[in-house]
Amino acid sequence: MIENKEQVVSVYAEANPNPESMKFVMNVQLLPDGQSVDYPNLESALESPLAQELFNFDYVSRVFIASNFVTVTKSSDIEWVKLIPELRTFLKSYIEAGGPAFNEGFTVNKPEEATATDGEASAEDAAISRKVIDLLENYVRPAVEQDGGNITFKSYHDGVVTVFLQGSCSGCPSATVTLKSGIENLLKRMVPEVREVVADGITV
Template sequence: MTENTAKNISVYAEASPNPESMKLVLNQTVLPEGVSVDYPNVEAAANSPFAQELFNFEYVSRIFMASNFVTITKNSTDTWAQLIPELRTFIKSYMEAGGPVFLETPKAESKADQPRDENQTEEDAAISQKVIDLLENYVRPAVEQDGGNISFKSYKDGIVTVNLQGSCSGCPSATITLKSGIENLLKRMVPEVTEVKAEGITI
């Protein structure tokens, strides 16, 4: 006997460090583990009918999705207490109706896709790999808990550049997290690192 595939979707809100962003957690996966998407506007969300529908809410200014959650950033003075019930109802209804999340499921960025600096020395390449491993294993899971994402961009002359997405983008406390948390960890574990900079936030 086959089970009914219709699923009762639950959606709960989880505050993020960014007061303008809210993490909405589902009891089903939205994306495969290790894959995320960041849509700063509706044009960027061409591959996601679900995100396009969310952008129809006039207060939604940015959408980030990973694993089993959606992080929504608002551009409204309305409180989250006012907005969450509407967003939860929409997400629950959309998912239970089997609405498409993506036209084509995004894939994890392979190492071949990551930007390579042709002038990078072997030593810098080795340091870059150490940094990538630390970010993936120690930093990324914590950042995801807060409804965001971090990815490695480059390493040169002791400076690591990362990209922050989701709730981290535009978050007032992101600079503190970057400097007191991520930078300290990388300096301790990889002595060659002298500074960490980020795209996606203003330092």
């Protein structure tokens, strides 16, 4: 997507609340601001040569790519202090050599494109959904992205907001606490119709 040839690339590792994930921040842009993609396995990463290369490391179990960082989740007991140098060197070399993050023509679906509740949403539910999406995008998502993850709206029905957690948030031990004590409280306060917030893929 974005050409990085002949550019000196710096990569540094940044820990996040999920002990099994590490955020690798770069001085290049991989995706436009506010966009991200989450690959839970090699089979899902067909459009990303960079993610496919990362999955070649046998300890990599998940790859999340955002504007200027890649979050890698490991499935090994090996400590990050031993893995970081290898991954940092690979990312730096790959990007400096002009390796593509994504196949040509690849685009990311915006969250707003996947906001239908159930096909029979009332006008009221649609209006509430819009309020929730705005709050998630403007207040919640930037904070979650700082931790190497992402949150997107899935649906709203009968007072229950369902979201997707991606990147470092997926499988994070503290994700449930953050979801309930932080995100749910915010949405309840700002949108009185919201009774509960649940996430796909984690047990609350």
